[in-house]
Amino acid sequence: xxxxxxxxxxxxxxxxxxxxxxxxxxxxxxxxxxxxxxxxxxxxxxxxxxxxxxxxxxxxxxxxxxxxxxxxxxxxxxxxxxxxxxxxxxxxxxxxxxxxxxxxxxxxxxxxxxxxxxxxxx
Numbered sequence: 001x002x003x004x005x006x007x008x009x010x011x012x013x014x015x016x017x018x019x020x021x022x023x024x025x026x027x028x029x030x031x032x033x034x035x036x037x038x039x040x041x042x043x044x045x046x047x048x049x050x051x052x053x054x055x056x057x058x059x060x061x062x063x064x065x066x067x068x069x070x071x072x073x074x075x076x077x078x079x080x081x082x083x084x085x086x087x088x089x090x091x092x093x094x095x096x097x098x099x100x101x102x103x104x105x106x107x108x109x110x111x112x113x114x115x116x117x118x119x120x121x122x
Contacts, residue, residue, distance in 0.1 A: 095115065
């Protein structure tokens with residue numbers, strides 16, 4: 001009886017190790033190329049402003065829960081996509097304050113969690 005138990009444990013441990021290696025390998029093989037410091041804020045040559053806007057005000061939380069916004073700002077991805085329209089950033093520490101900024105027009109777009117979004121809508 002102890003032998004089948006040990007065999008099942010080894011199979012489970014082997015499967016867990018293989019899955020861990022697969023996950024590490026998948027994350028190590030990143031997609032795309034790294035932006036250089038020189039190209040982060042470069043605007044495409046001849047880029048036009050989006051809908052005639054001079055700037056877009058983007059709000060987000062300055063923590064890991066809004067990693068998309070942090071990476072987009074740090075790597076210059078937003079500015080690249082906005083062309084000649086300048087990206088301006090505002091950080092918030094809570095959803096309700098960001099909702100207030102959106103409602104008052106202080107921020108044009110922003111990242112918020114589901115609860116503040118629902119509360120701000122209702």
